[in-house]
Amino acid sequence: MAAPEDRFAALARALVADPAHPVDLAEAALLVAADHRPGLDVSAQLARLDALADGARPTVLAAWSDAARVEALNRFLFQHEGFRGNTEAYEDPRNSLFDCVLERRTGLPITLSLVYLEVGRRLGLPVEGIGFPGHFLVRWRGRADVVVDAFHGRILDDRALAAMLRSALGRDVPFSRMELRPIAPRDFLVRLVSNLKRHTALAGDFEATLRCCERLLQLRPDDPEELRDRGLVLAQLECVEPARDDLARFLALAPDHPSAPAVQARLHELHRPRVLH
Secondary structure, eight states: OOOHHHHHHHHHHHHHHOTTOOOOHHHHHHHHHHHHSTTOOHHHHHHHHHHHHHHHHHHHHHOSSHHHHHHHHHIIIIIISOOEEOOSSTTOGGGGOHHHHHHHSEEOHHHHHHHHHHHHHHTTOOEEEEOOTTSOEEEEOSSSOEEEETTTTEEEOHHHHHHHHHHHHTSOOOOOGGGOOBOOHHHHHHHHHHHHHHHHHHTTOHHHHHHHHHHHHHHSTTOHHHHHHHHHHHHHTTOHHHHHHHHHHHHHHOTTSTTHHHHHHHHHHHHSOOOOO
């Protein structure tokens, strides 16, 4: 079997050609985690999802209506299994590592939603991921759609969704169900890896951040902001030549970007001779 990094690279190439290319998101998320947890057994982690689905199956599929099935799956995952949002340490990078989420039963909105989606998919349920601004959600398609917030373990009505939208955008905006658009597989992975990139950078683990940058550039080659970020991370790691290359390429691709003056200043610093003491 190919190494995890090679499997992810092949997956990324398929998604660059077609951002909606069907992929096993759980496997893809575990391949991301394998970058940071050498030796991770991806198949064993997928089996944990199979076991969760097997545990949920009797009560969920016995429910007589969509609403009752939603309630049964919520009860199983959030009460019986104890999955919950990590409100105490939201920025802990482990919240974005899918194997850690399965083991610790805690994570971010997107990783907890992925648990919900993958268990639902194994049960044949009509669930889909929604890349809502600021907070990833799950929608259960039925006669009346139901929106689930896996981070807080609750069902959201339109009033709660409108409040969440206002909070994310920082202003009062009208809400409509048109905001609930299914997310494409590539956009899902970009959002997942971007969270991990941000949290590893905040933790000062720039080698881990660099691995995230590499994955994001596989998913979005030549994205100016990702090139900029990789260049800045390489500079932190004192990899001067590749840092210069990335920052210069960013400036060539996006000379009018708001961050261009700061990047130009950083690039100038990298061209200065180092003073040895």
